[in-house]
Amino acid sequence: MTIRKIDKDHLQTFQPHVVSIESTNSKPENLDPLVFWTLHDTKACLVDLTDLALGQARPKKAGLEEQWSGAYTGRPLLINELAPAIKEKLIWAAERTCQGLVANLKSWWRLFDEMDRENQETGLKIHPVSCVRDLTHLHHQLAVQKFSANTFSAFRSIADATRRALGQPPLAWVGPGERNTTRRLPTPDQARELFLHIKREWLDAVDRWNMVENLQAGTQLPENDRQVSLHRNALYFTQTQDTLGAKGKYYVTVDDLLEGWSTNRVASRAAMARAGLSTQVMHEAIYPTSTDIxxxxxxxxxxxxxxxxxxxxxxxxxxxxxxxRTPFLKDHPQNSDRYILTGFKSRGKSDQILHGDWKADRSPGRIIRILVERTWPLRLEILGQLKDAQIELQRANVEGIDQILVTRLKKHVLELQRKSTSVWLYIGKGSIEALSATTFDKNARTAQFLRQIIDRINEHKSNIGSTENLPGITASDFRDIFAEYVYRTSGGSVLAVKRLLGHRSLDSTTRYLNNSVINQEGARTFVRYTNAFWTMVSGGGGVDHTVLRQVTERDELLPIHMVRLEEYRELKRSRIKMGCRDPQNPPARLAPFFIADGQEICTMQRCTLCEHGVLTPESLEGLTMRFAELGFLKARIPIEYFARGGDISFQAEMNNTEAALKCFDPEKVRESIDMWAERLAKGTHRMPEFNGISRMQGIG
Incomplete structure (x- = not known):
């Protein structure tokens, strides 16, 4: 027995509303089947499928012709048939997902147009696509040739859902496979060159704001015409801001700055210019510009x-x-000089965690803190505009105003809500803007931001006679460049890359590491490794893995390297894992009763006080053990006894041990000290007494 209803009639609930081209221009409510709002928690948007019913002959905005993929004809019957499935797919989706799906559908519309033209030219009797029944294997074959896997599957899933609702079998279409392409990245030197340029530009903006504050405070005098202009404009801006602040208004608009010069806006600007004032310079002196942000x-x-x-x-x-104000950015709980930055990756449903240093001027946490503090007046203005817009929208809904106006007001409210919480606020042409997924990489409507930077760098390189130009780079390449950097600096650790990129699976990480830089370096490493390996084998001396790694990673093995390696291997190790250059002759101040006979070795082994001691990478465990022992001892004996002895006291040894531990990873040091302290507290590890008695553990 089952509770499933197996005789459901899908056709009863699935009734596509067919909109003709004429009907879309009459009453706004007729657009409802093709126009709907998504219900995403934070990125709700309006999905408008009307263009797919009407067609489009040219871009809606001038200046976008080069980026446009071309015209397509309207297919009102098809889009109205697909509309319920599209709405079901997008109702909870974010704005960018909706935009991507609509763009994919337009690509399919162009494919249908191409097939229709082929029919006319070749005489094939293929019915034009006006419903899902008209889809054939020829459309399938052409789509596999032209589309990526995402574009192909986006339409197929919607078409299959529609066909099932109409009582038809799903399409037996197999899409194109995922393309395993190798990402082409700039070399590490080229990436660093771009990084340094962007860093200098950002620091110039920070220096500009600091310099203006110093000029206004009187702690600095202007040194050139640029500084004089910034000082004059900032002074006028601040005076206007103070005047408005007395009236309860803290954001200065362009109209506020122009007021008092003339009643005519154009004449006002001309009068201000004669006085050496410019609203653009005022904004540069106080707030981030579009380039700064x-x-x-x-x-x-x-x-x-x-x-x-x-x-x-x-x-x-x-x-x-x-x-x-920034709950995603907090001080590190164990070190106030550092921070933890946490972001949520919506696509992967996971947190991205970044540890950084507040003192680093290029650190993301420090950049965000500076921006949030500096743009706070802009945020307050946005909140005021949002409140007014919400009241206007509520009134429009109550009064039943034209649906088109309601839609426009709702869009405005959503945009203000997005700006009110954005970190990336700036002043753009007199209005407050915030970076979005469609504007973060554009300085103007079509000008690619990184392209402009790279062109400037390449122009400078050509002027100095360099022929190694930077290749084209997009913002999405930065994550790949970061992955390559971590992979290289971690000695080829895929797990380190996985952890820092926040991936759940190694498959995702390996895709990021499939790029031209790592592949070329991998090929060179393989050649170096095999050449060195067979040279050692043929020489009859066996394989020295330390030497092999040096040759593989550094591509060189100098005589001094071999001398240092032999010295390191000959070093004796003490109880705390430090090397000793002369264990048979300890200093008399540390071992006054020791008798050197050429065989007896040091029993004191207070290596951080001894000039014979040598730090090695293996010393971490022993040093943390000794530091925990000294801390344990300090808490249990009189302080005067612990500090007795001057430069050979337990206190001096503890200070020297702490200084030595600064050579190691702080996190590993803390973990190891905590482990030894716990063992001492539980009695599973006992601290020896350094009194020179021969029962002490010797050097092995």
Missing amino acids: RMAFHLALIGGGWNVQTLLDLKVKSNAIGSA
Whole structure:
């Protein structure tokens, strides 16, 4: 027995609304089947499928012809048949997903147009596609040749859902396989060159703001015409801001700056210009410009290795104060000089965590803190605009105003909500803007931000006679560049890359590591390894793995390297894993009763006080053990006894041990000290007494 209803009539609930081209221009409510709002929690958007019913002959905005994929004819019957499945697929989706799906559908519309033209030219009797029944294996074959796997599957899933609802079998279409392409990345030197340029541009903006504050405070005098202009404009801006602040208004608009010069806007600008004032210069002196904010955003991308959308999605709390405004950015609980930056990756449903240093001027955390503090007046203005827009939208809904106006107002409210929480606010042509997924990489409507930077760098390189130009790079390449950097600096550790990129599976990580830089380096490493390996084997001396690694990673083996290696191997190791250059002759101040006979070795082994001691990579465990022992002893004996002895006291040894531990990873040091302290507390490890008695553990 089952509770399933197996005789459901899908056709009863699936009734596509067919909209003709004429009907779309009459009453707005007729657009409802093709126009709907998504229900995403934070990125709701309006999905408009009307263009697919009407067709499109040219771009809607001038200047986009070069980026446009071409015209397509309208197919009202088809899009109305697919509309329910599209709505079901997108109802909970974010804005970018919706935009991508609509763009994919337009690509299919162009494919149908291409097939229709083939019919006319070749005389094939293929029915034009006006419903899902008209789809044939010829459309399948052409789509496999032209489309990526994502574009292909996007339409197929919608078509299959529609066919099932109409009582038809799904399409037996097999899509194109995933293309296993090798990403072409700039070399490490080229990537660093781009990074340094972006860093300098961002630091120039920070220096500009600091310099203006110093000029206004009187702690610095202007040194050139540029500084004089910035000082004059900042002074006028601040005076206007103070005047408005007395009236309860803290954001200065362009109209506020122009007011008082003339009643005519154009004449006002001319009068201000004669006085050496410019609204653009005022904004540059106080707030980030469009260039400043994009420099900051791309520098944070480089430094964190995050996805673009994850960095854009960081949300500021406008109703909080102090550090609570940025709940995603907190001081490290164990070190106030460091921070933890946490972002949520919507696509992977996982947190991205970044540890950074507050003192690093290129650090993403420090960049974000500077921007949030500097743009706070802009955020307050956005909140005021949002409140007014919400009241207007509510009134429009109550009064039953034209649906088109309601839609426009709702779009405006959603945009203001997005801006009110965005980290990336800036002043653009007199209005407050915030970077989005469609504007973060564009300085103008079509000008690619990184392309402009690379062109400037290449122009400078050509002027100095260099022929090694930087290749084209996009913001998404920064994550691949970061992965390559981590892979290279970690000695080829895929797990290190996986952890820092926040991946759940190694498959995702290996795709990031499939790029031209790592592949070429891997080929060179293989050649070096095999050549060195067979040279050792043929020489009859066996394989020395230490030497083999040096040759493989450094591509060189100098005589001094072999001398240092032999010295290192001959070093005796003490109880705390430090090397000793002369264990048979310890200093008399540390072992006053020791008798050197050429055979007896040091029993004191207080190596951090001894001039014969040598730090090695293996010393970490022993040094942390000794530091925990000294801490254990200090808590249990009188302090005057612990500090007795001057430069050979337990206190001096503890200080020297702490200094030696600074040569190692701080996190590993803390973990090891905690482990030894726990063992001492439980009695599973006992501290020896250094009194020179021969029962002490010797050097092995």
